Amino acid sequence: MLRPLLCASALAIAAPAHAKTIDVQPSDNDQEAIQLALLDAQPGDTVHIRAGTYALSDGLSLDVDGVTIRGDGPAATILSFKGQTGAGEGLLVTSDRVLMTGFAIEDTRGDAIKAKGVDRITFDDVRAEWTNGPDAENGAYGLYPVESTNILIMNSEVIAASDAGIYVGQSDNIVVRDNRVHMNVAGIEIENSTNAEVHDNHAWGNTAGVLVFDLPNLPKMGGHSTVVRDNVIVANNTPNFAAPGNIVAGVPAGTGVIVMANRNVHVVDNFFDGHASAQVMVVGYSQPFEDADYNPLPRDIVVADNIFGRGGDDPQFEGGAELAAAVGGRIPPIMWDGAAAYLRDGALVEEPVVMHFDMPALTLGLAKAGDAPASGTPGMAPTTDGKAIPRPDPIVMPADQPGVAPADIAMATGN
Amino acid sequence: MTPRYNDEGHRSERRGFRFVAGVLGLALMSAAPSSVVDDAVLTAERPPMHFADFGFFLDTGATRPAPRVTGYGLNSALFSDHADKARYIYVPPGDTLRYDGEGLLQFPVGSAMVKHFGFTRTDGSLDLIESRVLVKTAAGWAAYPYVWNADDSDAVLKRAGARLKVAGHDADGAPLALDWRVPNVNQCKGCHAVAGELMPIGPKARNLNGSFAGENNLARLTRLGLLTGVPQNVPAMPDWHDEAASIDARARAYLDVNCGHCHNPAGPASNSGLNLTWETVSGPELGINKAPVAAGRGSGGRHVAIAPGDPDGSILLYRMDSTEAGVMMPELARTQRDGAAVDLIREWIGSLE
Numbered sequence: 001m002l003r004p005l006l007c008a009s010a011l012a013i014a015a016p017a018h019a020k021t022i023d024v025q026p027s028d029n030d031q032e033a034i035q036l037a038l039l040d041a042q043p044g045d046t047v048h049i050r051a052g053t054y055a056l057s058d059g060l061s062l063d064v065d066g067v068t069i070r071g072d073g074p075a076a077t078i079l080s081f082k083g084q085t086g087a088g089e090g091l092l093v094t095s096d097r098v099l100m101t102g103f104a105i106e107d108t109r110g111d112a113i114k115a116k117g118v119d120r121i122t123f124d125d126v127r128a129e130w131t132n133g134p135d136a137e138n139g140a141y142g143l144y145p146v147e148s149t150n151i152l153i154m155n156s157e158v159i160a161a162s163d164a165g166i167y168v169g170q171s172d173n174i175v176v177r178d179n180r181v182h183m184n185v186a187g188i189e190i191e192n193s194t195n196a197e198v199h200d201n202h203a204w205g206n207t208a209g210v211l212v213f214d215l216p217n218l219p220k221m222g223g224h225s226t227v228v229r230d231n232v233i234v235a236n237n238t239p240n241f242a243a244p245g246n247i248v249a250g251v252p253a254g255t256g257v258i259v260m261a262n263r264n265v266h267v268v269d270n271f272f273d274g275h276a277s278a279q280v281m282v283v284g285y286s287q288p289f290e291d292a293d294y295n296p297l298p299r300d301i302v303v304a305d306n307i308f309g310r311g312g313d314d315p316q317f318e319g320g321a322e323l324a325a326a327v328g329g330r331i332p333p334i335m336w337d338g339a340a341a342y343l344r345d346g347a348l349v350e351e352p353v354v355m356h357f358d359m360p361a362l363t364l365g366l367a368k369a370g371d372a373p374a375s376g377t378p379g380m381a382p383t384t385d386g387k388a389i390p391r392p393d394p395i396v397m398p399a400d401q402p403g404v405a406p407a408d409i410a411m412a413t414g415n
Numbered sequence: 416m417t418p419r420y421n422d423e424g425h426r427s428e429r430r431g432f433r434f435v436a437g438v439l440g441l442a443l444m445s446a447a448p449s450s451v452v453d454d455a456v457l458t459a460e461r462p463p464m465h466f467a468d469f470g471f472f473l474d475t476g477a478t479r480p481a482p483r484v485t486g487y488g489l490n491s492a493l494f495s496d497h498a499d500k501a502r503y504i505y506v507p508p509g510d511t512l513r514y515d516g517e518g519l520l521q522f523p524v525g526s527a528m529v530k531h532f533g534f535t536r537t538d539g540s541l542d543l544i545e546s547r548v549l550v551k552t553a554a555g556w557a558a559y560p561y562v563w564n565a566d567d568s569d570a571v572l573k574r575a576g577a578r579l580k581v582a583g584h585d586a587d588g589a590p591l592a593l594d595w596r597v598p599n600v601n602q603c604k605g606c607h608a609v610a611g612e613l614m615p616i617g618p619k620a621r622n623l624n625g626s627f628a629g630e631n632n633l634a635r636l637t638r639l640g641l642l643t644g645v646p647q648n649v650p651a652m653p654d655w656h657d658e659a660a661s662i663d664a665r666a667r668a669y670l671d672v673n674c675g676h677c678h679n680p681a682g683p684a685s686n687s688g689l690n691l692t693w694e695t696v697s698g699p700e701l702g703i704n705k706a707p708v709a710a711g712r713g714s715g716g717r718h719v720a721i722a723p724g725d726p727d728g729s730i731l732l733y734r735m736d737s738t739e740a741g742v743m744m745p746e747l748a749r750t751q752r753d754g755a756a757v758d759l760i761r762e763w764i765g766s767l768e
Contacts, residue, residue, distance in 0.1 A: 035575040035599050057578065061601035086596055088746035094604065094611065109741035110711065116686065117611055139741055140711025146686045163711050170686055191708075215708060217699040218688040219680065245707055245714030245730060287706060290699050 019044035026052035034079075035060055041067045049103055051076035059087025065095045068402065071103025074127035074157065081108040089114040089144070093121065099402035101125050107132075108139045112161075115145040122152040122403040130160035134183050134241045138162040142184070146170055147220070150398055154178050162241060163248050164189035164211070168196065170220035175395050177201065185242040186211045186251065187233075192218050196226040197395040207240045207248075208255040209233035209275075214262045215247060215285070216294035224263040225392045228270065233257065234309075235274035250286075252277045252317035259298050261285040261369075266302040266391050272333065273309025277316045279333040280306070282355065284342060284369025296342045296369045297351055300389050304358040308333040319374040326378060327362055336381060338363035342370065356384050452481050452505055457550055458525055466546055466561040466570035471505060471529050476567050477546065483508065484529070485639060488627030489617050491655045491668040493676075494753040496593055497585045499541060501531040504618065506641045514633075514644035517621040519614070522551045528615060533563075534583040543567045544581055545597050549607075549615055556613040558603035575599050586755060594750055605747050610681040621693070622672065624651040652693060655759065666763035667693055669756055673745065689720055702731055703767070710734075713742045723767035732760055 022037045022045060034054065037047045043066035051072040056079055062069065071077025081090045090108035093100075093115040104127035105112040112128035115121050128142035142158030145151045146169040157180040158165030165184035168174050174196035181187035187203035189211040190196045196212075203209035210233060214223035233256045242249040251258060254276030259265045260283050272279040280303050285296035312331030315324055324331050340353040348368065355361075360383060365376035397404060453470040456463050463469065466477065473479040480486060484505045492500065506512055507525040515521045528549045533541040543563040550557045561570035562577055576599035583591045598605070607613050623632040633649060636642035653660035655669040675692035677684040687708055690700050699705040702720030707713075707730055715733035722728035734744040736757050743749060 032575045032577075039574055039600060058576070058596065059602070061599065061605070063601045063604060085594065085740050085750070086747065087602075087740060092601070092605070094601070094608075109739070110713075110746075111709075116683065137712060140709060140713075144709075146709070163709070167709075169709065215706070217705055218708060219685055243710070243712040243714045244716040245718045246710060247706065247708075290704070 018042075019046070021046045021048050023048050023050060025050040026054055030054040031057055031060075038062045038064070038067075038069075043067065043097075046070055049077050049079070053078045053080055055083060056081050056090065057083050057085055059084070059089055059092060061092040061094070062098060063094045066097045066402075067095065068099040068101070069103070070099075070101050073102050074104040074125060077103040078106060079103060080106045082106070084109045089139075092116070093118060096120055097400065097402050098122070099124065101403060103127075104129065106130070110139045111141040111144045112139060112158075113143055114141070115151075116147055118145065118148045120150040120398055120401050121145055121148060122154075122401060123156050124152075124154050124403045126156045128156075128158045128161070128165070130162075132160070134160050134162075134185075134238055136162055136241045136243055138241075140164075140246075141167040142181075143167070144169075149173055150401060151175070152397055152401055152404065157181070158187075159183050161185065162243065163246055165206070167191065168193055170218060173395060173397070175199075175397065182206060183238060185238075185240055185248045187236065189213065189248070190223070190226050191215065192220050192223050193226070194222075194224055195392065195395060198226065198228045199230045202232045202234075203236060204232075204234045205238055206236040207238050207242075207253045208251045208258055209236045210257045211248070211251070211260070212258070212262050212265050213247065213260045214295075216289040216291035216296070221291075221294055222263070223261075224265075226262065226264075227266045227268070227392060228257060229266070229268045231270045233270055233272050233275075233279075237274070237276050252315070252320070254278070254311075254314065254316045256280055256311070258283065259301055261294075261296045261298060262301075263295075263299045264389065264392065265298070265300075266304075266389075268302065268305050268391070271307045271309075272311065275311040276314040277312065277320060278331045278335045279308050279311045280335070282334070282336040282361075284337055284339045284366075286370040288343075288370070290345075292344070295351075297339060297353055298336075298355075299351065299353050300356075302356040302389055302391070303334050303361070304356065306333070317373065322374075323362075323364075323378060327380075332360065332362045332380075334359065334361035336361050336363045337366045337369070337373070338376060338381070339366040339369040339371070341368040343368060354384075354389070355381065356388055357381060358383055452484065452507075452527075454507055454525055457505075457527060458552055462548070462550075462557070462559045462572055464572050466548070466572075469527075469548065471503065471527075471548075475569070477529075477531065477543070477570070478541075481505075483641065485636060485641060486628065487618070487623065487632045487636070488625070489622045489672070490625040490652055491622060491672045493616070493672050493748075494756060495532060495748055496595070496751040497534075497583060497591060498532045498544065499535045500533075501541060502617070503529040504636070504641070505529070511640065512636060512642040514620060514642065514646065514649075517650045518619050520618050520620060520623075520642065522615070524551055524553050526551045528618070534581070543570070544579065544595055545573075546570055547603070549613075556607070556615065558600055558607060558613055560597045560600070560603070562597055573597050573599075576602060585751070591751065596748060596750070598747060602747055605683055606676045606745070608683050609679075616676045617672070619652075620645075621650045621652040624649045625654065655756070662759070662763050662766055666760055669759060673753075673756070677745065702729075711741070713737075713744075715742070721764055721767070724765060726761040726764040729764050732757065732764060735760060 046068040089111040130138040140163035161184040164186040165181040182205040187206040363381040510523040513521040577597040579595040581593040581595040670691040671693040678691040
């Protein structure tokens with residue numbers, strides 16, 4: 001017991017002596033009251049939004065480092081954006097070392113909480129929800145850090161986002177754990193990002209549970225080193241309600257995990273059940289692209305030690321029914337497009353693609369990424385023992401990650 | 416048909432200038448809050464509560480600039496719900512602005528910019544809504560919004576922004592009931608940020624290189640001793656209304672001033688990979704056949720930002736055309752549709768191959 005005590009006292013010393021709490025309570029001008037508190041806060045301060053429902057008409061924003069936004073719990077402190085008529089998100093964070101905890105953001109017209117270009121950000125026990133349920137008119141992302149580093153999203157809940165509930169884009173060093181995501185198009189999406197660990201989440205009732213993607217023509221590309229482990233990913237069969245044009249609009253309903261155009265991704269020790277299309281899909285980026293630096297193939301993908309329940313018995317993608325019939329009535333738990341080549345500027349680029357699946361997987365046998373699903377020669381990819389790829393080390397957050405006692409960080413890493 | 420714009424530049428600037436000239440006699444008789452800009456107030460850590468305390472203007476209605484405060488205009492300007500604007504630059508004594516290529520001028524510490532927003536009355540005067548102040552401090556730029564009272568006798572700082580009911584009119588004079596947004600100081604950064612630091616948007620040399628109130632902006636500032644280092648043959652960006660310029664140049668000028676402040680590699684929309692600045696050459700970076708990344712329902716069911724030859728298949732046009740939060744672009748400071756610009760961009764996309 002000595003160690004936590006020492007850590008706690010170290011933490012107390014590190015906090016600025018003059019740190020203060022700014023209290024906000026419901027009033028007839030919630031917009032100005034909360035925004036003023038976010039403007040007046042100094043590094044080390046807490047903005048305490050007391051229990052109640054707050055009516056917001058415009059976006060809120062925080063641009064001060066080291067601030068905590070704390071509510072009285074996501075069922076008690078509710079920021080409602082039902083009447084929002086301006087801004088692209090509910091809350092925008094552009095400063096470092098911010099902790100958000102204990103509140104809910106409801107019914108934003110665009111994204112719920114966006115954090116851009118920040119370092120050391122923590123979402124803990126936050127809820128983002130569109131209260132009308134799945135609807136193409138809902139905002140795209142629930143919890144949305146982008147171009148950021150040291151991201152911790154935990155114990156939170158996102159419901160009915162029209163793109164991804166939890167979306168981490170173009171970022172590095174990421175932990176997404178112990179969250180509940182449901183009725184979104186994608187429950188959790190890690191996109192164009194590096195070094196992520198998605199674990200102990202519960203994703204159910206989305207169109208697809210967890211996506212690990214890489215897209216072309218973005219400032220940060222070459223996503224790699226993501227571990228998806230120990231999650232419960234169940235019955236993600238909600239019809240896709242994303243606006244066409246977005247990459248997730250092409251995701252077939254009834255999918256547990258999709259890995260697309262990424263490297264060194266490990267899908268391990270998860271529980272999958274009840275996915276009509278497939279439990280795990282490993283695919284290339286299928287659209288034409290103009291980008292000399294982009295690789296559309298999945299490489300070095302590990303799918304191992306998962307528990308698979310029933311699935312693949314009513315595939316929701318083109319040619320799926322025929323495919324299932326050809327392989328005994330259902331799509332096996334792991335499906336790969338089989339492509340090891342792609343077109344760049346009209347020329348065929350071939351790659352040594354290494355997969356590690358610990359059970360026989362269905363391969364579509366595509367000649368190259370982007371070919372029509374029915375164009376290849378389907379077959380079973382053999383298990384590939386002996387080609388195991390070392391699992392990336394657990395993600396470690398910095399010692400001063402907000403909202404985490406240093407002892408917890410040490411415990412998580414076994415140090 | 417009467418041309419809506421002439422070689423003096425944008426109509427609103429011209430009106431603003433007429434307004435300044437028209438009330439000069441009247442203003443001379445009103446009480447002057449300060450005869451010169453108060454540099455101590457300007458560079459203080461906290462901004463004054465009242466706009467008048469800066470001393471930018473000789474009259475309470477902020478129409479007669481103080482010494483070293485100079486009006487200017489832009490060849491192409493940001494659309495702000497059809498509001499008219501009047502713009503001023505202040506340069507402290509003993510210092511000057513410096514030319515630094517065709518982009519932003521260099522501003523010395525202690526310099527400032529003022530932008531009035533309002534709607535021009537039938538007599539040519541400007542009914543003020545708010546005035547935004549950008550101050551160059553030693554630590555960087557700071558932005559402050561001030562909201563005018565009903566009779567334009569006092570403007571008060573509104574750090575958290577505000578929503579105002581404003582009676583304005585559109586480009587054809589039709590009345591508009593506006594739900595006007597005064598940005599909070601963070602939202603200022605929503606547009607005015609380069610690599611997370613606040614920056615001015617308008618005063619780029621290529622956009623100042625044009626006539627305002629009968630004289631070239633760069634020539635005037637140089638003549639007044641407020642700007643140094645301007646070479647011969649400065650590049651110029653056109654007035655996007657100017658039908659003598661090419662469709663491509665007009666469209667790119669509009670996109671630069673209305674989108675490029677966020678959509679650039681160091682701007683608030685950098686993560687989109689869509690760069691709409693004057694400098695962007697072409698290709699997916701400019702949106703040509705570029706799939707969206709985080710558009711959500713803002714895609715409108717369209718598949719790429721710009722589909723050459725197909726305006727109705729282009730997300731960019733869909734978002735310009737919308738006035739709905741979560742769909743419309745720009746995200747901030749707009750509730751109305753810029754109809755003439757939508758027509759221009761439609762024509763431009765249609766012309767692309």
